[in-house]
Every structure is written in structure tokens, then in C-alpha cells.
Amino acid sequence: MLDVANVSLTFNPGTVNEKTALKNVSLHLDAGDFVTIIGSNGAGKSTLFNVIGGTYFADFGSIRLDGRDLTFLPEYRRAKHIGRLFQDPLKGTAPHLTIEENLALAYLRASEKTSPLSRVNRKDRARFREQLAQLELGLEDRMHQPVGLLSGGQRQALTLLMATVVTPKLLMLDEHTAALDPATAEKVLALTNEIIRKNGITCLMITHNISSALALGNRTIMMNDGQIALELKGDARSKMTVQELMTLFKEKTAQTLDNDRMLLE
Numbered sequence: 001m002l003d004v005a006n007v008s009l010t011f012n013p014g015t016v017n018e019k020t021a022l023k024n025v026s027l028h029l030d031a032g033d034f035v036t037i038i039g040s041n042g043a044g045k046s047t048l049f050n051v052i053g054g055t056y057f058a059d060f061g062s063i064r065l066d067g068r069d070l071t072f073l074p075e076y077r078r079a080k081h082i083g084r085l086f087q088d089p090l091k092g093t094a095p096h097l098t099i100e101e102n103l104a105l106a107y108l109r110a111s112e113k114t115s116p117l118s119r120v121n122r123k124d125r126a127r128f129r130e131q132l133a134q135l136e137l138g139l140e141d142r143m144h145q146p147v148g149l150l151s152g153g154q155r156q157a158l159t160l161l162m163a164t165v166v167t168p169k170l171l172m173l174d175e176h177t178a179a180l181d182p183a184t185a186e187k188v189l190a191l192t193n194e195i196i197r198k199n200g201i202t203c204l205m206i207t208h209n210i211s212s213a214l215a216l217g218n219r220t221i222m223m224n225d226g227q228i229a230l231e232l233k234g235d236a237r238s239k240m241t242v243q244e245l246m247t248l249f250k251e252k253t254a255q256t257l258d259n260d261r262m263l264l265e
Helices: 045-053 099-110 122-134 152-164 182-199 210-215 234-238 242-253
Strands: 002-011 019-029 034-039 060-065 082-085 170-174 203-206 219-224 227-233
Touching: 002 045, 019 045, 019 060, 019 227, 034 045, 034 210, 045 082, 045 170, 045 203, 082 152, 099 122, 099 152, 122 152, 152 182, 210 242, 219 242, 227 234, 227 242
Parallel strands: 034 203, 034 219, 082 170, 170 203
Antiparallel strands: 002 019, 002 060, 219 227
């Protein structure tokens, strides 16, 4: 389904600021896989997302999604098939447009049956309202209010809905609950898990919460120094504890995560 093959990327090559962000990274996802990604700051997690999403082009390697070569496809064209949420709740929405208008833009961008000149109809609006109601945040009664009036948690929940209003081939979640308060983060994470499960979405999720990384999805990978240091799945993953995982990481990389902002609770 997703094939990342021997991808490498170096920033500022040939200068004093040269930084190799990804080193021959290879990753395969089958349809329906939900992979959580953990690692210290600077490990290459977000850079990997940026290469898959088209923000950066890889120096070497290839990226294929559902059999299609995306390696040099522009970001805006990949967005039709890839949904993405960021850590900052302010990203991903147009604050001066209404909730309905934001959903309409997301729908028209992602749907195979529409063009940029298409318009949503009454049936589409009813669908938006129904999907908003499932969030249980009361947003279905505020469809004509500007998104800028929403709280961070409400905006992140709306962005999640926008990214999945047309089921994407791949959903990428880049610490999308990190900027929220614990209670709101837990609710948004539960919504995320429900939407992914219900629609069978193939997903990559970056998180600093190791407990969540082991509890959600069916695979966990840990990145370090621009590479995938280890992968867990099956019984090995289900029986793994946070402390055991940190010990295993130390054995694999000769480094610790003690000074990182990993959340253990």
C-alpha cells in the first residue's frame, strides 16, 4: 500500500550547516495498518512525514502509494490522497471561513468526483452536519460560525474530520494532540482511533506518549538519527511495557530517552 524505499535527505549539503535528516529509510505499510512512530527530537519523524507528503523531495529513494509513484509529485497533488494533521491546531483550517466552508473546501479537494469549480449541494451539507454531530462537540449547530472562534481542541477535531471527510488512502498525524490540554487530548485521540477503526484508514501517527504508541494501532516503530532503529508488532508489541521499550531502545542505539519530553503516563 505505502512503500518508502531507501529514502535519504540532507539539508544544506556542502555547507557548515549540513544535516542528514534521513538515512536510507525503508518502510512498508499494508492497507489498514496503523503505525505509531516514536523517537527523540531530531530523530527524523516529521521529516519523514514531509517527504511522504511532498513538502520535501528526497535526495535518493522512492515513495509509492497504492502502486503510484509519488516521489516527485507536488505536495498539492498528493493532498488529494493523503490526509494530514499537525501539532499546531491553527494549521489545517481557514480561520475566517465558516465550519461549513472549511469542510466544503476539504471535500472538494479530496473527492474524485469533483473539480475546484464544483459546489457542495444540500445533500453534502446534510452529510457535513451528520459527521459533525458524531464528534459530540455541538459543532453541527455552529456550521455558519468562523473557525477562528473555536477552541484548540474543537479546531483539531474539525481538522481531523476535514482530513477524513473523504476517506484518504493515507492519514498522517504529526503529534496532533501535543498542544492540547490532557482532557481534550484524550478526547481527540479517542475520536481519532474511532474514525480510523470505523473507516479502515491506513495511518501513520507520530507521538511522544509511549503508552499511547503501544496501545494504539498494530505496529510501533522507533526512529533515531534519521533511521528506523526498531519495530514492534504482534505479541512482542502487545507484551511490551514502557520501561522495557526504553531499555530496548538503549540497547539498540546506545542512547537513552531520559532527557527527552517523552510522556510516560
